[in-house]
Structures are given as structure tokens and as C-alpha cells.
Amino acid sequence: MRQVYSILVNNHAGVLSHVAGLFTRRGYNIESIAAGPTEDTTITRIVIVAIGEENELHQIAKQLRKLYDVREVEQISYNQAVTRELVLATIKAPLSRRSEVIQLANAFGAQVINMTDDTVTLEASGNDHKVRTLLKAFEGYGISQMARTGMISLPYDGMPEDWEPIA
Amino acid sequence: MELNGSQIMIEELKAAGIEMAFGIPGGAIMPFYDELLKADFPHILTRHEQGAAHMADGYARVSGKVAIVVTTSGPGATNLITGLANAQMDSVPLVAITGQVATNMIGTDAFQEADVYGCSIPVTKFNWLIKDVNEIQHVTREAIRVATTGRPGPVLIDFPKDIQITNAVYTPRESAESPLPAPREYPELDTEGIDKLLAAIERAERPVIIGGAGIIKSGASAELAEFAKAADIPVINTLLGLGGFPGTDELFLGMPGMHGTAYANFALCECDLLINLGARFDDRVTGKVSSFCPKATIAHVDIDDAEIDKRVHTHIPILGNVRDVLIALNEHLKPGDYDEWRQTWTDWKENYPLQYDWDGSIKPQYVIDQIQEITEGNGIYVTGVGQHQMWAAQFIRFNEPKTWVTSGGLGTMGFGLPAAIGAKFARPEKEVWLIDGDGSFAMTLVELATAATYNVPVKVAILNNAYLGMVRQWQELFFEKRYSHSHYPENPDFGTIAEGYGVKGINITDVNEVRNSLDTAAEHDGPVVLNFLVNKEENVWPMVPAGAGNDEMQLAPPSREAKS
Numbered sequence: 001m002r003q004v005y006s007i008l009v010n011n012h013a014g015v016l017s018h019v020a021g022l023f024t025r026r027g028y029n030i031e032s033i034a035a036g037p038t039e040d041t042t043i044t045r046i047v048i049v050a051i052g053e054e055n056e057l058h059q060i061a062k063q064l065r066k067l068y069d070v071r072e073v074e075q076i077s078y079n080q081a082v083t084r085e086l087v088l089a090t091i092k093a094p095l096s097r098r099s100e101v102i103q104l105a106n107a108f109g110a111q112v113i114n115m116t117d118d119t120v121t122l123e124a125s126g127n128d129h130k131v132r133t134l135l136k137a138f139e140g141y142g143i144s145q146m147a148r149t150g151m152i153s154l155p156y157d158g159m160p161e162d163w164e165p166i167a
Numbered sequence: 168m169e170l171n172g173s174q175i176m177i178e179e180l181k182a183a184g185i186e187m188a189f190g191i192p193g194g195a196i197m198p199f200y201d202e203l204l205k206a207d208f209p210h211i212l213t214r215h216e217q218g219a220a221h222m223a224d225g226y227a228r229v230s231g232k233v234a235i236v237v238t239t240s241g242p243g244a245t246n247l248i249t250g251l252a253n254a255q256m257d258s259v260p261l262v263a264i265t266g267q268v269a270t271n272m273i274g275t276d277a278f279q280e281a282d283v284y285g286c287s288i289p290v291t292k293f294n295w296l297i298k299d300v301n302e303i304q305h306v307t308r309e310a311i312r313v314a315t316t317g318r319p320g321p322v323l324i325d326f327p328k329d330i331q332i333t334n335a336v337y338t339p340r341e342s343a344e345s346p347l348p349a350p351r352e353y354p355e356l357d358t359e360g361i362d363k364l365l366a367a368i369e370r371a372e373r374p375v376i377i378g379g380a381g382i383i384k385s386g387a388s389a390e391l392a393e394f395a396k397a398a399d400i401p402v403i404n405t406l407l408g409l410g411g412f413p414g415t416d417e418l419f420l421g422m423p424g425m426h427g428t429a430y431a432n433f434a435l436c437e438c439d440l441l442i443n444l445g446a447r448f449d450d451r452v453t454g455k456v457s458s459f460c461p462k463a464t465i466a467h468v469d470i471d472d473a474e475i476d477k478r479v480h481t482h483i484p485i486l487g488n489v490r491d492v493l494i495a496l497n498e499h500l501k502p503g504d505y506d507e508w509r510q511t512w513t514d515w516k517e518n519y520p521l522q523y524d525w526d527g528s529i530k531p532q533y534v535i536d537q538i539q540e541i542t543e544g545n546g547i548y549v550t551g552v553g554q555h556q557m558w559a560a561q562f563i564r565f566n567e568p569k570t571w572v573t574s575g576g577l578g579t580m581g582f583g584l585p586a587a588i589g590a591k592f593a594r595p596e597k598e599v600w601l602i603d604g605d606g607s608f609a610m611t612l613v614e615l616a617t618a619a620t621y622n623v624p625v626k627v628a629i630l631n632n633a634y635l636g637m638v639r640q641w642q643e644l645f646f647e648k649r650y651s652h653s654h655y656p657e658n659p660d661f662g663t664i665a666e667g668y669g670v671k672g673i674n675i676t677d678v679n680e681v682r683n684s685l686d687t688a689a690e691h692d693g694p695v696v697l698n699f700l701v702n703k704e705e706n707v708w709p710m711v712p713a714g715a716g717n718d719e720m721q722l723a724p725p726s727r728e729a730k731s
């Protein structure tokens with residue numbers, strides 16, 4: 001199973017070491033990690049996507065809550081929160097296939113940010129599903145380079161407390 | 168009032184009631200040491216930083232009080248790592264203060280620089296690197312609070328040399344403010360969980376209590392005794408829970424797990440309700456999880472939410488301080504009566520007692536039995552790690568909590584001697600016995616110098632079999648007697664070594680001298696080392712092989728003849 005954790009931490013030096021160290025020490029698998037400032041300068045938001053059995057995913061949240069600098073841990077399900085990831089990818093696109101590639105990019109709302117004789121570099125963002133679909137779509141052309149930010153996430157505002165996500 | 172960084176920290180330590188330091192000075196911590204001297208702060212100079220950490224550990228386990236451990240940067244601080252990991256695994260509070268190179272030198276591979284902040288993250292409850300003199304007051308207070316509240320543990324403050332001498336305005340704690348934050352920060356009492364447990368107790372036919380370190384740390388021994396007696400439920404104590412329930416009580420079933428008593432393991436296998444009070448279901452207790460308490464509803468009371476459901480699925484989780492929960496349980500408990508069950512476990516106790524046989528050699532269990540006899544369970548008992556530790560856990564019958572000091576989670580050989588010295592400093596009125604192995608003892612015996620210097624009258628009984636005994640036992644049982652590097656045929660003469668340190672040393676080779684030598688040690692006004700040359704091939708029984716279930720426990724040695 002995959003699980004998104006949105007973690008609010010005190011903006012201290014060393015806090016990322018404590019969080020990342022917890023995953024190493026206890027053998028949890030991180031798929032992605034993204035950290036950045038929030039509206040409050042004393043607080044940083046770290047978004048981690050982890051993979052594990054259900055028990056382990058609960059244990060991760062409990063262990064995170066024990067860390068001194070961790071203020072809040074939310075286990076986020078996809079339909080309770082907006083999740084986004086930014087992808088930069090260079091696609092092999094010789095002249096003969098360039099228009100196909102650009103057409104496909106348009107279908108995903110991706111921007112062309114660079115072009116050479118045989119490649120097109122795209123910028124795309126979206127939720128987990130969209131990013132996966134997009135990368136799959138370009139797989140056939142060949143992706144020569146790629147960089148991803150890892151997922152970031154914010155809970156939807158105004159979600160009723162008794163609201164249950166559809167499984 | 169203007170003070171330098173070292174003075175501010177010392178003021179805060181004193182204000183928090185800390186009155187003991189163990190450590191060794193060095194370049195990057197000298198300004199702090201200078202102020203310790205000026206402030207007349209009690210300090211014990213050890214011979215190795217690991218020893219200092221274990222002393223603070225032993226000190227905390229018997230007194231419940233926190234000591235500081237002070238070292239210099241680099242190697243001084245890295246020598247602490249084992250001691251911190253040990254305290255972390257067993258939830259023992261201590262505050263380490265390590266010197267660090269000056270802030271403008273950090274990261275330049277300066278002399279005696281090590282990334283102590285980074286090194287200590289995984290082995291502390293929390294740690295700090297002070298970068299500004301104005302943080303000292305807050306960090307010191309927080310460090311003490313974190314170490315002592317909730318589930319206790321070690322903390323570390325890395326203290327750069329320049330900050331130790333930087334001046335700042337210091338406002339002392341106002342007298343109205345409590346010297347320490349309330350010692351516990353606990354969640355609200357889980358009354359729903361408590362009701363569920365009470366109902367489960369009423370339904371149960373074969374209930375068992377397993378009491379862990381949480382009983383000792385929360386000071387719940389009296390409440391546990393009241394609960395067990397009123398409810399008529401037998402009590403098992405984990406290795407770290409020993410002393411939490413009187414060892415001589417008829418309801419006491421001893422220790423569970425790998426080297427537990429047969430009757431404790433039988434009870435775990437047969438019970439229909441397991442009430443875990445502050446134990447963490449360590450793998451040495453559970454054996455194979457899938458065959459742990461197969462017939463039982465499992466209730467787990469713990470101060471640490473992350474322990475609940477970590478290894479064993481819990482049906483009745485209760486997050487909270489064990490003592491608070493027991494008080495609430497006792498208020499509503501209906502007197503229990505489990506006649507049939509009582510008959511069953513009483514029979515087990517009678518039919519499967521702990522035992523050892525006689526062959527004219529000095530049996531290690533006999534030495535421990537004799538220590539038990541002369542102290543009547545009223546001493547403080549400290550151990551290293553290995554066979555001797557298991558025998559001590561089996562054969563000492565503790566009368567009170569906080570009289571048993573052993574390295575449980577980390578299993579740190581060499582823990583014994585320094586921990587015993589720390590324990591004696593904390594409770595000088597108590598007779599402190601260290602039951603150690605030759606392997607464990609040799610790892611930190613340099614602290615005999617500390618015992619001699621400060622005349623700390625600890626009584627050391629080395630059960631010397633010239634082997635890493637537990638390794639030897641496993642090699643005999645699971646590696647077809649290939650004794651790969653577990654033998655010390657040229658063991659030093661520990662009696663003479665002790666004398667060299669200025670400590671009374673006696674070698675004992677005859678079983679008839681055992682009792683006399685123990686009496687001599689007890690009466691001697693100073694530290695003593697008794698080096699018992701015990702039977703070399705004695706094994707610890709019963710035993711649950713690693714990875715097996717508690718139902719696969721072996722009570723006695725498989726016939727040695729048949730194997731060879």
C-alpha cells in the first residue's frame with residue numbers, strides 16, 4: 001500500500017535528519033519526500049509518500065508523532081486532499097515524430113520548455129494518477145532524462161468531519 | 168545578571184534539581200569543567216566515557232533521578248554512543264553534555280571534531296546542537312523535561328566551546344515557577360478501555376498479568392500488588408519488570424520468554440486473557456509472534472502509543488500511565504476467584520521449578536542462590552549480559568522495585584560494573600551486588616579504578632567460565648559444538664587485577680569456599696571482586712530457541728550423549 005503523510009514540523013536545523021533518520025532506522029520505504037515552507041515561517045511541511053503493509057503505515061504515523069519537532073501528522077487519502085507533483089521530462093522526439101509528441105503533451109496540459117533537433121523537454125504537473133499516465137504515454141517515445149519533485153499535498157478545506165472517502 | 172554559557176547551563180541544571188555528574192574532561196569541554204569546579208557541582212571522574220554513561224544509567228534506574236554525563240568532543244562523545252543506545256532501549260533518563268569544536272570550526276574536520284549531533288539522533292529521545300548562547304536556558308530546560316517525562320529516555324546537548332564562554336544576560340527561574348515541569352505528561356485516562364478490560368476480566372477464566380518496565384518507571388508496584396491480589400490473577404514480570412512484584416509472592420510466576428520459567432511460558436500459552444501492563448512485547452518475550460498467547464484476548468496498557476500494536480495485535484489497547492490505569496482499575500475491580508486456573512498454575516510451579524544439579528563444581532546458579540540467601544532479596548542487583556544475567560533474573564527473588572539493574576533491550580556487555588557504581592552512588596545505604604560474567608566484566612573493568620578512587624563499596628561476583636557463555640551455549644545447541652572464538656583460555660587473574668586497582672580481590676575455585684567468600688565480601692568495607700571459577704559448560708534452562716514459539720520451550724538439555 002502507498003500512503004501520503006503530511007507532516008508539520010518546527011522549522012529547525014536537523015528536523016529533516018530526524019524525520020528521514022526514522023525511516024532509515026526502522027526500515028520503512030520512502031517513495032518520495034518533499035519539504036518546504038508554509039504560511040507560518042516557524043513551520044515546515046514535509047510530505048512523504050511511503051510504501052508498506054497497513055500495520056506498518058500506522059506504525060509510521062505513531063513513530064513520527066513521537067518526534068520532538070513534529071507538530072502534526074496527517075495520513076492523507078487521495079480524495080481528502082489535493083496532491084500535486086511537478087515533473088520535468090526530456091522526450092526523444094526526432095523531427096518525424098515531434099508533432100505527435102507535442103500533441104500528446106497538449107492533451108496532458110504539459111508545457112514545452114525546451115526543444116532540440118531530436119528531443120522535447122516538457123513540464124507537467126498533476127496528481128499521482130495523472131503523472132503516472134503521462135509518463136506511461138511517453139514511455140514508447142523514450143524518456144532520456146527526468147526529474148520529479150515528489151508529491152506535495154494540502155487537505156481540502158471545509159471537508160465535513162464525518163466525511164468518508166470512497167474506497 | 169551576566170553569565171557565560173557554561174554558568175547558565177549549570178544554573179539551569181541546579182535549578183532542576185540535578186545533583187550528579189559523571190564524565191571525563193577534554194579540550195572542547197574545558198570551560199564547562201572550569202565552571203563545574205567553581206560551582207562545586209558533584210562530579211565523578213570515570214576512566215572511559217561509556218562507563219560514565221552506564222553510571223548515570225544505573226544511578227537513574229535505582230533513584231529515578233537524572234544525572235548528567237559530560238564528555239569532550241569527538242572521541243569523548245562517540246564513546247558515549249553505546250551508553251546512550253542502552254538507555255534509549257530501556258527508557259532510562261539521562262542528559263549528556265558533549266563539548267564541540269567552536270562554531271566557526273564546525274564542518275572543517277577540526278581536531279577532535281565529530282558530527283555528534285548526527286551520530287546521536289538514532290540513539291537519543293532528542294538532541295540539540297547549541298548555536299547561540301541565548302538558547303542555552305531553553306534547551307537545558309527542554310532537555311531535562313524531554314528526558315524525564317512521558318516515556319523517559321536519554322537526551323544529548325552538543326555544546327560548542329566558544330558558546331561555553333560567551334556571556335549573556337541570565338534571568339534565573341522565578342521562584343514561583345516549579346523547578347521542573349510536572350514529571351509526567353500523560354494522555355487523559357482512557358475510561359472506555361478500562362471498562363472493556365474490567366469486563367474482560369469478569370469474563371475470563373484463565374487471566375494472566377505481564378508487568379514490564381512501566382510498572383517500575385511509573386511507581387506502580389503497590390497498585391499492581393493490590394490489583395493482582397484482589398483479582399486473584401498471577402503475575403509474570405519481564406526482565407526489566409523484575410522487582411515490580413514481590414518475587415516471593417505465591418501469585419508470582421517469574422520471567423517469561425526465551426529463558427523464562429516453564430510455568431510463565433505455560434501460562435502465556437494457556438491463558439485466555441493477557442493483561443500487559445507496561446511491557447513492550449519484546450521478541451525475547453514473545454518468541455514467534457504467531458504462537459504467542461494463541462488463546463488469549465490481549466490487553467495492553469502503555470504510555471507510548473507506538474508500542475501498542477507494534478509487534479502483537481492488541482484487542483484492548485489502553486494508552487496511559489500504568490499507575491494511573493491501575494488506580495482506576497482498582498477502584499472498580501470486583502474480587503476475582505479463579506480456583507481451577509489457580510490449581511493449574513500452582514501445579515506447574517510445583518512440578519516444573521527452576522533447578523540445577525550438583526556435580527562438585529561451582530555451579531553459577533548456586534553462587535547466585537547464596538547471594539540471594541545472604542541479602543534476602545533486599546540488595547540492589549546489577550548484571551552484565553549473558554548467561555549470568557539470565558541466572559540472576561531467574562534465581563534472585565526481588566522484594567522491591569528499583570533494585571534490579573540490567574541491560575535488557577540492547578544487551579550491552581560491560582554494562583555491569585559502571586552501572587553498579589552508579590547505583591551505589593544513588594543509594595549508598597543499600598548493598599549493591601554485581602553479578603557478572605568474565606566476558607562482560609572484562610569490557611569495562613577499568614572502572615574498578617573509579618570504585619577504588621571514590622571508595623564505592625560494590626560487591627562484584629564474577630561467574631567466570633572462561634567463555635562467552637551464551638555464545639558457547641548457542642554453539643553447543645545450534646552449531647554442532649563448533650566453538651568459534653567464544654573461548655578465553657588465557658583469561659587474566661581477575662583477583663590479582665582487582666588488587667592492582669586497589670580493590671580487594673579473591674579467586675574462588677572450591678565450592679566449599681563460596682559462602683565464606685560472599686560473607687567476607689559483604690563484611691568488607693570497600694569494593695570487592697570475587698572471581699568464581701565456575702562450571703564451564705553449564706547452560707541456561709529452560710530455553711525457547713530463537714525464532715521458535717514459547718510452546719516449543721525446552722525444559723532441560725537434550726541428552727548430550729545422544730548428540731555426540
